[in-house]
Amino acid sequence: MQLLDGKKVSEDIKVELAEVVNKMKANGEKVPHLAAVIVGNDGASLTYVGSKVKACERVGFESTLIKLPSTISELELLQKIEELNQNDDIDGFIVQLPLPKQIDEQKVLMAIDPSKDVDGFHPENFGKMALDMTTFIPATPFGILELLERYNVETAGKHTVVIGRSHIVGRPMSILMGRKGFPGNSTVTLTHSHTKNISQITTQADIIITALGVPNYLKAEMVKDDVVVIDVGITRVADDTTEKGYRITGDVDFENVSKKASFITPVPGGVGPMTIAMLLKNTLLAREMRKA
């Protein structure tokens, strides 16, 4: 069994990005600038956004964190987005999800200028992704592709089973694994809450990508020998023995599934850190596209 070490690979990517930034600075060029909008006080969301901003500092990008109250109206948020669209200094920005109930998430995602949509959530970018056109690929799926590529995991002709059809992970992942090229050329099954006899499907899988948010969902009996397992789950589970009072748990029963797997991502330290590294890559792409 080989660990797909997202922590290490994401560090490598950040070193590579820092080198690019140093060259930009040496040439007197503007460095990439990412803005992140967070609405409300959800602890996990604040942590994620904080990590994104910190990662910008690490590689020498500029960053702006915009904290808005949970009571903000949809109109006020849309106005903030329009400001960011118009602000020439900002190369790309994200609006952290989920949003409070009074705000229509689809309206918000549609309001982001596609050329600054470094999350790749705007329908124009999602469509381009599905049609193999150059665009921003959502950071978590992009990070999974990068891990598979850097560890040279064979994907062509393999049966990939994706568990969960979220717009952020499962749905785009199911498209990307079936695209032409590497990593891709996979035969994909997308499973979800209405799927019957899921074990019958997962035991046929060469590659399993779980994005459910149900701790320890994928058990050893559900996989075949030498399976490749990518665990996107990051659920906070109460744990008094830790300093923070919780620990991060994936969707996979790692202890037992890892005994059968050829490659597997740990949680934490697998997909999570890759997501942030790929958001930075998208921000660099946004800067380069604005120059061109």
Ligand code: GUN
């Ligand atoms: N919420 C969970 N993951 C993400 C992400 O990748 N981007 C944004 N904007 N919100 C999220």
